Amino acid sequence: MITDRIKNKELLKCIGTPNDAAELIKDGMTVGTSGFTFSGYPKSVPIALAKRVKDGEKIKINLYTGASVGDELDGELARVGAIKKRFPYQTHKDVRNSINAGKIEYVDAHLSMSPQMVDYGFMGKIDVAIVEAVGITEEGYIIPTTSVGNAPTYVKNADIVIVEINETQPTSLIGTHDIYIPEKPPFRQPIPIIHAADRIGTDYIVADPKKIKCIVFSDIKDNIRTVAPISETSRKMAGNLIDFLENEVKQGRLPENLLPLQSGVGSVANAVLAGLKESRFTNLQVFTEVAQDSVFNLMDEGKISVASATSVSFSEEGQKKFYEKIDEYRKKLILRPQEISNNPEVIRRLGVIAMNTAIEADIYGNVNSSQIMGSRMMNGIGGSGDFTRSSYISIFTTESIAKNGAISSIVPMVPHCDHSEHDVDVIVTEQGVADLRGLSPKEKAKVIIENCSHPYYRPFLKDYFKRASQGKNIHTPVLLNEALSWHERFEKTGSMKIKTDKSNSEE
Secondary structure (H helix, E strand, O other): OHHHHEOOOHHHHHEOOHHHHHOOOOOOOEEEEOOEOOEOOOOHHHHHHHHHHHOOOOOOEEEEOOOOOOHHHHHHHHHOOOEEEEEOOOOOHHHHHHHHOOOOEEOOOOOOOHHHHHHOOOOOOOOEEEEEEEEEOOOOOEEEOOEOEOHHHHHHHOOEEEEEEEOOOOHHHOOOEOEOOOOOOOOOOOOOOOOOOOOOOEOOEOOOHHHEEEEEEEOOOOOOOOOOOOOHHHHHHHHHHHHHHHHHHHOOOOOOOOOOEEEOOOHHHHHHHHHHHHOOOOOEEEEOOEEOHHHHHHHHOOOEEEEEEOEEOOOHHHHHHHHHOHHHHOOOEEEOEHHHHOOHHHHHHHOOEEEEEOOEEEOOOOEEOOEEOOOEEOOOOOOHHHHHHHOOEEEEEOOOEEHHHOEEOEEOOOOOOOEOOOOOOEEEOOOOEEEOOOOOHHHHHHHHHHHHOOOOOHHHHHHHHHHHOOOOOOOOOOOOOOOOHHHHHHHHHOOOOOEOOOOOOEO
8 A cells, every 4th residue: 555655644645657756857957866786776767757858858967876776767867868977986888888988977986975075065956866765754754775875865955855666675674774874074973883783873764754746656676786607717716815814814813703894896796705605704794885695695604694785786586585585684784874884984993804896906006996998987986995995904806817818907007096005905816815915015016916917917017027126216116108008008909918029929
């Protein structure tokens, strides 16, 4: 029944269609939506908005979300050219292509900072907030679905709020959320999270019922994430990482059950976390931004006692299992605003072990996680910087090569740097582990080249470093005329492989 989802009787008057809701959005507006990964984002309203554009209306909006969202939002609006500016993170191919073609202005931001950028007024006025919800309380407060993201901040700052109640989302999700918004300086207080399991807020988003102008119902399920089968390379990386963690315990630098774990999003990150299943570690805690299949698999194995995140993201099988066992998972899952899930203060206090994926790293430990060949935006920095800068140990994983060996993921210099050598503690590839803690730049280079680079590229990296070290200033040896030559060679020939003196063909 409708009244099972909408407890506030006055708001029953606001029920309308997706077209009614879309009519509230005008050309030039800034629209903030719920959604983080392919979870908890509005679906029917953006589809209706895109149809208006297809039918000939001129509409371009600034689209702000929590992070990446599904095709019904990013894809539908990008394909009709309805997005003027995108913030703060995306993964959709149509949005990405438009960004790289200069058709969408993209503001790539640390995810923990994006809500306060809005709250401080740095991102301009929020005209409309659209939130996917399980339901609305008697007070008119909004209960989100499978993500929280930036929704509380957009609702707080918006002139108009649209609620999209998704009937495919069970009311049994109620109780998983923990909504807490810090005050603005100078009134901000310490965030009272001492353990990953601590709950400090409400299970709803506080909203002024007078701002809710339209409520629509939807039956469109969350997109599912395609998770690639765990490859042998990923297994090796996971094994190398677990060996490193076990040695940290042996050395007395980590407790037996480790410290709270954070893992980035995607197939490699999922595989690395899944590798913990075969480890001896138990009673693990997770303090991360997205809980993927592997997190819930580890819960099933009794390995994880609590998982704090801002969103869940599943494969088709994982999604089905989650809803079948939601009553069990709800006891161990906490969904927070990303301002809390990614908060540097909390990450530092808890001593989170950060595990993120790099596109490439250079021999001095600088990491590029967002732009291919220095200028082609892939997805964005996401939350990797939030955790890397504040973690107990910051770890980056990457295969040593890409594109069947045409690209080395360990290079003389990254053409775009998201995480400087000052923040990167450990690099892991299938070749091995480079522990960079306490090392000078030259010491880091030797360890990264020897332990992490692919055997084909290793001699060339050694040769570059040797020649660079013969210069005048060699704290961080660099040959300016060669540092980016590997990327330049790939752009010209389609491969970073180097012609040797003994052959005119590529090795």
